[in-house]
Amino acid sequence: MRAMSAPDTLTLIRPDDWHTHLRDGAALATTVPHTAAQFARAIAMPNLKPPLTTAAQAEAYRQRILAARPPGAAFEPLMTLYLTDNLPPDEIERARAAGVVAVKLYPAGATTNSDAGVTDLRRTYRTLEAMQRQGLLLLVHGEVTDPDVDVFDREAVFIERVLEPLRRDFPALKVVLEHITTRDAAQYVADAGPNLAATITAHHLLYNRNAIFSGGLQPHYYCLPVLKREEHRRALVAAATSGSPKFFLGTDSAPHPAHLKECAGACAGCYTAPAALELYAEAFEAAGALDKLEGFASLHGPAFYGLPVNTTRVTLRRQDWTLPDSYPLGEAVVKPLRAGQTLRWRLQP
Ligand SMILES: NC(=O)N[C@@H](CC(=O)O)C(=O)O
Ligand SMILES: [Zn+2]
Numbered sequence: 259m260r261a262m263s264a265p266d267t268l269t270l271i272r273p274d275d276w277h278t279h280l281r282d283g284a285a286l287a288t289t290v291p292h293t294a295a296q297f298a299r300a301i302a303m304p305n306l307k308p309p310l311t312t313a314a315q316a317e318a319y320r321q322r323i324l325a326a327r328p329p330g331a332a333f334e335p336l337m338t339l340y341l342t343d344n345l346p347p348d349e350i351e352r353a354r355a356a357g358v359v360a361v362k363l364y365p366a367g368a369t370t371n372s373d374a375g376v377t378d379l380r381r382t383y384r385t386l387e388a389m390q391r392q393g394l395l396l397l398v399h400g401e402v403t404d405p406d407v408d409v410f411d412r413e414a415v416f417i418e419r420v421l422e423p424l425r426r427d428f429p430a431l432k433v434v435l436e437h438i439t440t441r442d443a444a445q446y447v448a449d450a451g452p453n454l455a456a457t458i459t460a461h462h463l464l465y466n467r468n469a470i471f472s473g474g475l476q477p478h479y480y481c482l483p484v485l486k487r488e489e490h491r492r493a494l495v496a497a498a499t500s501g502s503p504k505f506f507l508g509t510d511s512a513p514h515p516a517h518l519k520e521c522a523g524a525c526a527g528c529y530t531a532p533a534a535l536e537l538y539a540e541a542f543e544a545a546g547a548l549d550k551l552e553g554f555a556s557l558h559g560p561a562f563y564g565l566p567v568n569t570t571r572v573t574l575r576r577q578d579w580t581l582p583d584s585y586p587l588g589e590a591v592v593k594p595l596r597a598g599q600t601l602r603w604r605l606q607p
């Protein structure tokens with residue numbers, strides 16, 4: 259039973275999503291309204307097919323996203339470029355001029371649509387130098403791809419082998435370690451200087467790796483980096499609810515057609531956009547830290563990116579409701595995390 263003092267409504271400065279996958283084409287008709295209903299801004303990840311590697315491509319993608327906004331929605335996508343072994347340094351200047359805010363590092367082969375990613379970080383040093391000079395952020399999928407490293411250890415090993423040397427070589431580059439999943443990462447980010455921050459997903463705050471294996475294999479709980487042990491989930495909750503400005507909201511909402519999740523070789527990614535704030539509220543409430551949600555969701559991200567805080571508000575109400583089983587995704591359907599299940603909080607329209 260909840261304490262008498264537990265609030266029944268929660269009003270926050272409208273949050274932003276600092277890591278989402280809106281995909282492209284017909285999928286935008288689903289993903290953009292979902293994200294726009296929850297967030298004022300969202301970092302649109304560039305791992306499209308083909309990936310976004312030029313300022314012109316990022317601008318064209320921005321226009322496709324804007325065209326999918328529901329009438330009256332003020333939602334603003336924040337654009338990113340995809341770092342490859344040969345992203346030229348002068349593209350960084352064009353990107354900045356086009357309003358691109360960050361560049362995403364995917365180690366080649368680490369995750370969905372990362373085949374064009376970086377094979378050796380040294381090949382990108384001139385580009386990273388340009389980013390450092392021009393103030394573009396580097397967003398990082400922090401897992402090594404070395405097949406000899408255990409899947410559950412790939413984040414911790416990435417910090418040691420890649421992130422630590424990178425930060426030493428580019429001390430003024432702002433880096434976001436995306437979707438952290440381990441105590442090691444939370445600790446490393448907390449201890450680092452002011453140019454390193456991290457996003458945390460709702461699903462990594464709510465679930466540990468048991469969720470993937472309970473009642474048969476559960477592909478809708480399969481994402482990368484994969485869910486970890488309970489002790490890591492607890493460390494992430496502690497970081498997110500600590501009030502530290504180094505941790506902020508990034509859903510990593512990653513829709514895949516249901517038939518590519520419910521099959522052999524299932525794709526990695528959890529679709530959380532339709533109930534993102536509801537899921538975060540659940541996680542923060544379970545930790546007795548609803549008062550820390552606004553900083554995490556609405557204040558720390560803009561501060562790190564050097565962007566203004568939003569001026570409108572959202573309200574969540576304590577109200578049971580059932581999340582739909584699926585949503586259309588072009589010709590296919592996408593099943594959200596917690597499809598058909600009850601949520602305890604509901605975002606008010
Ligand atoms: N998180 C995931 O499991 N998948 C993401 C890619 C990513 O963010 O790594 C996707 O694009 O599907
Ligand atoms: Zn990733």
Ligand SMILES: [Zn+2]
Pocket residue numbers: 277278279303510511512
């Ligand atoms: Zn992602």
